[in-house]
Amino acid sequence: MTDTKTMPGMARTTVSPDASTITAPTQFIETSLETYAYRRFGAGAAPPLVCLQHFTGTLDNWDPAVTDPLAQGREVILFESGGLGRSTGEVPTTIPGMAAHLLAFADALGLTQIDLLGFSLGGMVAQQVALDHPSLVRKMLLVGTAPEGGEDIMHLEKPELQKILGDPTLSGYQVLVKLFFTPSASSQAAGQAFATRLAARTEDREPVSGPKVAQAQIAAFRAWERVDGERFGKLRRITQPCLVVNGVFDQMIPVRNSYMLGEHLPNATLLTYPDAGHGSLFQFHDSFVQQAILFLDS
Amino acid sequence: MTDTKTMPGMARTTVSPDASTITAPTQFIETSLETYAYRRFGAGAAPPLVCLQHFTGTLDNWDPAVTDPLAQGREVILFESGGLGRSTGEVPTTIPGMAAHLLAFADALGLTQIDLLGFSLGGMVAQQVALDHPSLVRKMLLVGTAPEGGEDIMHLEKPELQKILGDPTLSGYQVLVKLFFTPSASSQAAGQAFATRLAARTEDREPVSGPKVAQAQIAAFRAWERVDGERFGKLRRITQPCLVVNGVFDQMIPVRNSYMLGEHLPNATLLTYPDAGHGSLFQFHDSFVQQAILFLDS
Numbered sequence: 001m002t003d004t005k006t007m008p009g010m011a012r013t014t015v016s017p018d019a020s021t022i023t024a025p026t027q028f029i030e031t032s033l034e035t036y037a038y039r040r041f042g043a044g045a046a047p048p049l050v051c052l053q054h055f056t057g058t059l060d061n062w063d064p065a066v067t068d069p070l071a072q073g074r075e076v077i078l079f080e081s082g083g084l085g086r087s088t089g090e091v092p093t094t095i096p097g098m099a100a101h102l103l104a105f106a107d108a109l110g111l112t113q114i115d116l117l118g119f120s121l122g123g124m125v126a127q128q129v130a131l132d133h134p135s136l137v138r139k140m141l142l143v144g145t146a147p148e149g150g151e152d153i154m155h156l157e158k159p160e161l162q163k164i165l166g167d168p169t170l171s172g173y174q175v176l177v178k179l180f181f182t183p184s185a186s187s188q189a190a191g192q193a194f195a196t197r198l199a200a201r202t203e204d205r206e207p208v209s210g211p212k213v214a215q216a217q218i219a220a221f222r223a224w225e226r227v228d229g230e231r232f233g234k235l236r237r238i239t240q241p242c243l244v245v246n247g248v249f250d251q252m253i254p255v256r257n258s259y260m261l262g263e264h265l266p267n268a269t270l271l272t273y274p275d276a277g278h279g280s281l282f283q284f285h286d287s288f289v290q291q292a293i294l295f296l297d298s
Numbered sequence: 299m300t301d302t303k304t305m306p307g308m309a310r311t312t313v314s315p316d317a318s319t320i321t322a323p324t325q326f327i328e329t330s331l332e333t334y335a336y337r338r339f340g341a342g343a344a345p346p347l348v349c350l351q352h353f354t355g356t357l358d359n360w361d362p363a364v365t366d367p368l369a370q371g372r373e374v375i376l377f378e379s380g381g382l383g384r385s386t387g388e389v390p391t392t393i394p395g396m397a398a399h400l401l402a403f404a405d406a407l408g409l410t411q412i413d414l415l416g417f418s419l420g421g422m423v424a425q426q427v428a429l430d431h432p433s434l435v436r437k438m439l440l441v442g443t444a445p446e447g448g449e450d451i452m453h454l455e456k457p458e459l460q461k462i463l464g465d466p467t468l469s470g471y472q473v474l475v476k477l478f479f480t481p482s483a484s485s486q487a488a489g490q491a492f493a494t495r496l497a498a499r500t501e502d503r504e505p506v507s508g509p510k511v512a513q514a515q516i517a518a519f520r521a522w523e524r525v526d527g528e529r530f531g532k533l534r535r536i537t538q539p540c541l542v543v544n545g546v547f548d549q550m551i552p553v554r555n556s557y558m559l560g561e562h563l564p565n566a567t568l569l570t571y572p573d574a575g576h577g578s579l580f581q582f583h584d585s586f587v588q589q590a591i592l593f594l595d596s
Contacts, residue, residue, distance in 0.1 A: 262572070266573065268572050269571060
């Protein structure tokens with residue numbers, strides 16, 4: 001079942017309440033900035049949950065074990081930012097540039113209040129959106145991410161990451177299994193299950209990101225690390241309830257960045273998982289979803 | 299309704315399923331070490347939850363808003379360690395000495411599997427009990443506490459704590475309101491509500507701890523701060539599921555001690571609360587109880 005809504009002054013958008021991360025059709029919306037690809041599914045009384053993706057990730061990198069159960073109490077909207085997948089434009093080299101894409105998208109869709117699930121890079125964009133347009137954002141899930149002025153953010157040149165990124169025997173999702181999960185047997189098993197779930201969508205997929213996307217996003221990470229003025233001062237202005245989540249062994253954006261968020265955001269609860277890395281939400285998807293629903297519905 | 303159980307080789311113990319933190323009668327049990335005061339109430343299928351108290355705290359320092367709802371799915375047993383309240387003996391000057399009291403108590407009551415709620419000092423004792431008698435302990439809630447080898451544990455001589463402890467206008471529970479809660483209006487209001495709840499038990503109360511108790515417990519804190527051998531090495535042996543909880547503005551046992559627990563205990567989830575100090579479980583009692591039940595029942 002699908003339901004095509006046309007709202008005044010807005011493009012047509014199709015909500016697919018019975019669709020899922022695997023089956024929701026990719027839609028496109030023309031905005032004041034770019035034309036964005038997105039997927040929209042689920043139903044419920046809560047504000048839509050807009051999901052902002054990680055470094056080089058596309059719509060196809062959302063784990064059905066996370067986004068499907070969340071869509072049972074709300075619409076889930078997976079957003080493809082400018083320059084990624086089939087969205088037009090160039091990837092910005094700053095987080096505020098990426099936030100502008102989300103704001104243009106939300107405006108074109110007529111969204112006036114949303115919750116945000118920002119993972120990694122997406123969590124930085126979420127913070128910026130909350131700063132730039134506070135009234136749009138009700139609550140935020142900030143997973144595996146860092147505040148502006150954070151530390152050791154996505155330094156792919158580090159030996160422990162180069163060991164994975166330079167391994168010729170790893171390709172496709174197997175790189176993510178090593179990057180997002182810890183070396184323990186249980187974490188690697190969770191990683192393989194995650195890879196299997198991501199592969200379940202076989203049609204209407206997005207093109208994989210190339211080096212140009214990575215380069216622009218890395219530039220944005222470097223800019224985000226810089227401390228301008230009072231360190232973490234901007235976080236005081238993000239008064240929305242936040243649930244900050246990370247694995248304690250995150251090598252891409254170390255957990256101390258989540259501690260900084262928990263200590264400096266005025267209304268953030270922090271949750272960390274043991275034996276988990278950057279992809280803690282995928283490894284502990286049942287617990288994460290339970291916690292996310294508890295948080296979003298409270 | 300009360301139910302007096304007599305088990306082979308054991309002292310009589312009364313479980314009061316309908317009693318509460320405020321109404322449960324204080325009981326006494328003679329053991330191989332000392333005679334301990336305790337209160338026991340609630341009912342349910344889960345293992346009993348034994349509660350281990352903070353610095354100078356007695357049975358009367360348990361907050362009904364925490365321990366009453368927890369008693370709806372399990373027995374709650376409030377334990378008065380040696381030398382405190384009406385328990386006989388001297389307060390040990392080491393955490394292992396305190397753990398020995400709990401073990402003697404559990405043995406005398408015939409408890410073979412328990413969950414532990416250890417707050418502050420009690421969380422240290424809980425870790426030691428798990429090391430000394432692993433099979434006794436199923437799960438642990440470790441709140442506002444620190445690992446052995448932790449940092450800045452209960453240094454009452456610090457200016458920010460002396461300001462409270464040396465304030466002649468503060469007495470009784472008002473000291474706790476300042477020590478356990480942050481200066482914000484909402485945290486202080488939560489603190490006053492906590493003080494009111496503690497005062498609700500008016501009969502069958504324990505004597506208040508004197509300077510001798512404090513002195514011995516401070517000695518135990520100093521010993522607990524010392525690093526012997528590999529720092530945090532013992533935590534690897536505590537394989538029980540743990541939920542570590544703290545407020546991000548804890549001045550008595552700073553939150554970084556909870557980070558250490560989350561990073562070094564092999565199976566610990568960490569939860570931190572914003573705008574909260576040492577008494578985060580009392581400030582956010584609804585959320586804490588919800589999370590504790592989720593954790594204990596999962």
